[in-house]
Amino acid sequence: MIKTLCTALLLLLAGCSQPKPQLNVFVWSEYLDPAVIAEFEKQFNCRVVLDYYEDPESMMAKLVAGGDSLYDVVFPSNSNLPALANRGVLAPLRRDRIPNLANIDPGFTNAPFDPGNRFGAPYQWGTTGIYARAGKDKGLDESWALVFDSAANSRKFLLIDDPRSCVGAALKYRGHSLNTADPRQLAEAMEILARAKERCLGFEGSVGARNRVLSRSADLAIAYSVDAVRGIEEDPGTRFFIPKEGGEIWLDCLSIPARAPHPDLAEKFINFMLEPRIAARTAEYNRAATPNAAARGLLDRSMLENPAIYPPADVMRRLEYANDLGTDNRLYEELWTKLKAR
Numbered sequence: 157m158i159k160t161l162c163t164a165l166l167l168l169l170a171g172c173s174q175p176k177p178q179l180n181v182f183v184w185s186e187y188l189d190p191a192v193i194a195e196f197e198k199q200f201n202c203r204v205v206l207d208y209y210e211d212p213e214s215m216m217a218k219l220v221a222g223g224d225s226l227y228d229v230v231f232p233s234n235s236n237l238p239a240l241a242n243r244g245v246l247a248p249l250r251r252d253r254i255p256n257l258a259n260i261d262p263g264f265t266n267a268p269f270d271p272g273n274r275f276g277a278p279y280q281w282g283t284t285g286i287y288a289r290a291g292k293d294k295g296l297d298e299s300w301a302l303v304f305d306s307a308a309n310s311r312k313f314l315l316i317d318d319p320r321s322c323v324g325a326a327l328k329y330r331g332h333s334l335n336t337a338d339p340r341q342l343a344e345a346m347e348i349l350a351r352a353k354e355r356c357l358g359f360e361g362s363v364g365a366r367n368r369v370l371s372r373s374a375d376l377a378i379a380y381s382v383d384a385v386r387g388i389e390e391d392p393g394t395r396f397f398i399p400k401e402g403g404e405i406w407l408d409c410l411s412i413p414a415r416a417p418h419p420d421l422a423e424k425f426i427n428f429m430l431e432p433r434i435a436a437r438t439a440e441y442n443r444a445a446t447p448n449a450a451a452r453g454l455l456d457r458s459m460l461e462n463p464a465i466y467p468p469a470d471v472m473r474r475l476e477y478a479n480d481l482g483t484d485n486r487l488y489e490e491l492w493t494k495l496k497a498r
Contacts, residue, residue, distance in 0.1 A: 177202040179421050182218070182227040184408075185210060185363060186383075189441035196428050202421060210361040211317050212236055219245050224413035228422040232276060234269045234407045235320050238480035241275045247414045248274055253423040256430035264407065264447035269480055276409025277426050278447035280382070280439060283467060283475060284321045284404040287369055287384035288376035290395045300329035300399040302376060304348050306355060314368060314377035315352060317359040319492035320478040321404055322349065325378055328401045334476050337484040346491050350498055359496075369394060380406070385443035385464050396464045402474035407447065 177200075181188070185208040193204050207227070209215045216236050219227075224245045232240055240246050251257055257277055264278040286302060301308040303315070304326060316322050324334030326345035336342065357374055365377035366387040379387075384396035410429060412422045428434060435451035438444075445465050446452060452460070459465055467475070481488070 177418060177421055179204045179229065179418055179425055180207070180227045181205065181425075182207050182209065182215065182223065182230045184208065184231060187231065187442060189438055192429075192434055192437055192441070195434075196425060199428070200421065200424055204425075210363065213319070216240065219413065225415035225417065227413050228416040228418045229425055230411050230413060231279065231408050232411050233409070234267065235478040235480060237276050237409055237411065238269050239485065240411075241270075244414055246275045247412045247416065247419065249277060249412065249426075250423065253420075254427045254430070256427045259430055259432060259435070259448050259450040261447050261449040261452075267407065267477070269477065270409070273409075276411045277430060279408045279410050279429065280442060280444040281405065281407040281447055282381040282444050282465070283398055284316070284318075284325070284378065284380055284406065285384070285396055285398040286376055287366060287379040287387060287394065287396045289369060289372070290393050298397045298400055300325055300401055302399075303356075303378065304329050304352050306351070309376075311375035312357055312373070313355075314357050314360045314365045314374050315349070316365060316378035317361050319488055321380075322359075322378065323488055323491060324404050324476075324478055325399075326352075328399070328403060331401065334404060335479050335481060337481060337487060339487075342487055342491055346495060349495050353495065353498065381464055382442050382444045385462070388464065389443070398467060398471050398474065400474075402476070405472075405475040405477055407477070 179202055181204060183206060188206065197204055212233060212235070215230065219230065219240060220243060254277060257273060260273065260278050265273055270276050303309065303313055323345055326348040327334050327336060327341060329348065330344055332341045360368065360377065362380040362383045365379045366383040368374040369377055370387055370391055381396060387394050388396060410426045412419055416422055429438065430448060432448060432450035432454060435446050435448035436454035439446040439451065439455060440459065443465060
């Protein structure tokens with residue numbers, strides 16, 4: 157009897173000493189609700205470890221350099237998901253293990269950068285525009301000129317430290333597509349950005365830009381809508397708008413690296429994040445637009461009617477995705493390198 161009890165106790169202690177499964181997530185800072193992560197950990201008896209990046213280039217560089225064996229879930233966007241997939245860094249999603257993909261709005265299920273959501277589950281979308289302290293630009297057009305025309309703006313401003321978004325803003329200012337491969341148009345954008353660099357406070361990630369506008373060390377900045385909306389809620393004396401010339405729409409996705417150490421748990425995480433209740437909570441936390449059709453009905457009406465989150469139809473018509481340009485990506489990489497070195 158004593159031997160049996162001792163054996164049972166040893167087995168129990170051995171079971172208790174087993175470490176919990178670990179999910180390693182590589183994500184933008186401030187992009188996951190801690191309460192949602194805690195709920196996932198409890199439901200699946202696991203531990204989630206978060207590692208952060210502040211710009212897409214850092215994420216790309218780390219994954220390509222071997223990070224695809226370190227992380228289980230990453231958050232690529234429309235502009236870099238194809239490049240990662242083409243390099244074999246991302247694993248195709250096993251749709252039968254992620255049934256909540258059925259909740260995605262049809263408008264996001266067959267995007268040209270990832271037809272059929274083969275490599276990415278749409279997570280959240282938003283826009284890139286200008287976040288500014290209200291009132292200082294009263295009477296002026298909502299234009300990219302506030303950044304790129306010295307006659308329209310003598311105030312302190314920041315350029316976003318994201319090549320496609322920053323170069324795209326200059327291209328839109330001149331009436332060009334933010335996916336152009338025309339050398340003349342890109343040279344024009346380069347000169348516009350070089351002049352802006354001479355006058356600006358520097359390059360800053362979107363979160364940092366928001367914080368500097370909030371602290372009044374900058375008057376305006378190019379920023380992502382999710383960060384701007386949070387800033388507006390913290391300080392109603394700030395605002396966000398898409399310039400009249402047009403701007404960028406972006407879509408972030410949930411993806412699994414090709415050599416993820418825990419792909420089964422990663423699939424459970426993605427499916428969990430696509431549950432309508434969780435997707436709605438996440439959208440509210442990030443103040444982002446959700447591509448999850450089943451989640452939209454759970455959102456507060458104030459979010460659905462906020463033009464900074466869900467732009468009206470006339471603004472949507474002026475927006476473009478920054479597409480993966482294949483070999484022409486180097487044109488933007490070279491431009492960005494020259495701009496930073498100038």
